[in-house]
Every structure is written in structure tokens, then in C-alpha cells.
Amino acid sequence: MAAQLTRPATDPSCRVLGLRERKKQRTRDALVDAAHQLFLSQGYARTTVDEIAAAVDVSQRTFFRYFANKDEVALAILADAEDHFVANLGARPATENPLQALRNAIVQTWRELGTARETTGSSSITAALELLQLIEDTPTLLAAHLRRITEQERIVAGILAEREGLDPAADLRPKVLAAVFGGVLRSAHLSWSAGDAPVGDAGPEGMITIIESHFDQLGPALAGDWR
Incomplete structure (x- = not known):
């Protein structure tokens, strides 16, 4: 039998790796x-990569170890939230139909991010809400954001197809529902950016109400009769 190569948890190298990963995460968070x-x-256009790196006291080279460009670091907050949503969607109970799973997963995501802010002091939820407005005001960011939305639709369609035991190449429903979901969510985000949040609630619960x-x-x- 081959020797077991897995290091025990007490191995000092395991602790060093854990510290290194935590340091990398702190550097990434600081850059974001x-x-x-x-x-x-x-403004987005007037900000340079050098300025971002200098604000964290790291080199431009270090910045590019974490992000390919300004677009990527700008959208990192929403990208993290999207990853959280995808994880929540994959964990929704099988008893929910696809639309219920999508709706409950996105509400759960916003609510959990809001709870994290209250319990840890994290400003990620506030930053995500601010970023939605910045995206709409910045054509370069908007284009990058729309590309991300398209990729997320593909991922969501795959999750829905797997949940329902469908072949997405033969059954179009997962792709169609993922596209509809993306459109509804974007419409909700635009409403929030336009100031349609309930009076006195511009935080995550206000966004949830709009969604x-x-x-x-x-x-x-x-399906309704519009007339």
C-alpha cells in the first residue's frame, strides 16, 4: 500500500499555509x-491601478497577482455576492420548483450579506449597493457587468438543469428561465439605482422589497391579460 501523503493537522507547514492564505485574502480584500x-x-476613469496599489502599500505587480484589470477589481464585490448566490441556489431544497429556488436563493443571499454586515461590521453589502449605481454611470463597467451576467445565466441554467434532471442541450427551459431571472433581477437593480427603495430603507431589506x-x-x- 502506498504511504499516506496527507499531512496531519498538527504539521507546522499546514499552519503556515493557513496563515499565508489568510494574508492573501486580507490583501485582496484591502485592494477591493x-x-x-x-x-x-x-471616478472610475480617473483612478489608476498604481493608485489602488499605493493605497494598500503594495506594488503594481502584486495587484496583478489578484486582478487582471480595473474592471475585475471594481466588480469583485458583486462577483463575490454572485458566487454566494450560486452556492445558495445549489443548496435550495428539491421540493422548490425552479422559480421558487431562484427567488428564495437571491433573497437569502441579500439577507445573509446584510446579516454579515450587522454581526461583523463588514461594509460589503453597502459597497455592493453603491457599486450598482457606479456600474450604471460607467459604460466600461456596465459592459463588463453585462458580460458577467451572461456568464452567470449559463451557470444558473446548468444548476437548474441538474436539479431537474434535464439535458440543457435538448430542453430549453433552464436557459429560458435563467435569462428571465437575470432580466428580472437587473430590472430590480435599476429600480433601486433610480431611488425606488422604500422610504427610510436603502439597505439590503429595501433591495429585497424591490426584488x-x-x-x-x-x-x-x-400570462396575465394586460387589458
């Missing part, structure tokens, strides 16, 4: 936060 603050204070109101109209919009 610095970039976000610079984008909000002086749910849009989903409430999905059935009537698709």
Missing part, C-alpha cells in the same frame, strides 16, 4: 476596498 473608495471619490415586488409581477406579466 481601496479601489471601491477611490472609484466613488474620484420581491418584481418577482410578484412576473406571473401577471407573462
